[in-house]
Amino acid sequence: MKRSAKEWALRIVILMTGLVIAHLGVTLFLLSDLGSDPFNVFVQGVFRSLSQWLAWPFLTHGRTHVGISLLIILILLFVDRGYVKIGTALCMIFGGPIIDVFTRLLQPLLGGAGIPGRACMLVLGCFILAYGMTIVIRSDAGTGPNDLVALAISEKGHFRFSLTRIAVDGAFTLLGWLLGGTAGIGTLVCMFLIGPIAGLFLPINGKIIDRLVEKALRG
Numbered sequence: 001m002k003r004s005a006k007e008w009a010l011r012i013v014i015l016m017t018g019l020v021i022a023h024l025g026v027t028l029f030l031l032s033d034l035g036s037d038p039f040n041v042f043v044q045g046v047f048r049s050l051s052q053w054l055a056w057p058f059l060t061h062g063r064t065h066v067g068i069s070l071l072i073i074l075i076l077l078f079v080d081r082g083y084v085k086i087g088t089a090l091c092m093i094f095g096g097p098i099i100d101v102f103t104r105l106l107q108p109l110l111g112g113a114g115i116p117g118r119a120c121m122l123v124l125g126c127f128i129l130a131y132g133m134t135i136v137i138r139s140d141a142g143t144g145p146n147d148l149v150a151l152a153i154s155e156k157g158h159f160r161f162s163l164t165r166i167a168v169d170g171a172f173t174l175l176g177w178l179l180g181g182t183a184g185i186g187t188l189v190c191m192f193l194i195g196p197i198a199g200l201f202l203p204i205n206g207k208i209i210d211r212l213v214e215k216a217l218r219g
Contacts, residue, residue, distance in 0.1 A: 087142025
């Protein structure tokens with residue numbers, strides 16, 4: 001069924017809310033300095049491998065991230081364009097700047113934390129990231145490029161999202177590490193926590209968002 005402009009606008013607002021929440025979690029995770037998330041380990045590995053062979057002045061980690069994300073989107077457009085929506089572009093555009101804002105705000109407060117504090121930041125960041133991610137996914141307006149892979153495999157193969165996400169994150173981590181990326185204990189924690197937490201909240205947030213949208217459209 002074709003959506004009205006009002007419904008699209010509402011779903012985009014929901015997606016952006018989830019995006020902010022998720023990237024608060026990402027920021028806490030990164031500030032723990034205990035390891036990058038699996039997708040960025042892969043990006044880091046690709047970037048370092050390319051840097052060894054190519055002397056391109058415009059080649060940076062951030063641009064490599066965008067390039068890989070675009071490649072994932074193009075593949076999914078070919079496989080099933082229903083997974084790629086306007087919110088996917090918004091996740092790409094605003095994800096980095098949101099992290100930058102949260103980093104500037106939280107670095108002075110949390111930057112000097114000891115190991116116990118950093119461990120708490122890591123676990124809390126994973127929970128917040130997973131929760132926000134499920135809001136983005138259940139907004140049904142698009143999701144981040146790296147989440148698209150797990151979502152597409154899960155739905156097409158009728159696999160549990162939590163297990164699929166662990167497998168996809170594990171593949172990103174392994175490939176990234178083989179290419180020269182740096183993985184830490186935080187990468188492994190992220191790999192095994194994000195999927196199960198997201199799997200827990202997906203049906204809950206799905207029902208909440210559906211009711212919210214239905215109620216707003218009736219009003």
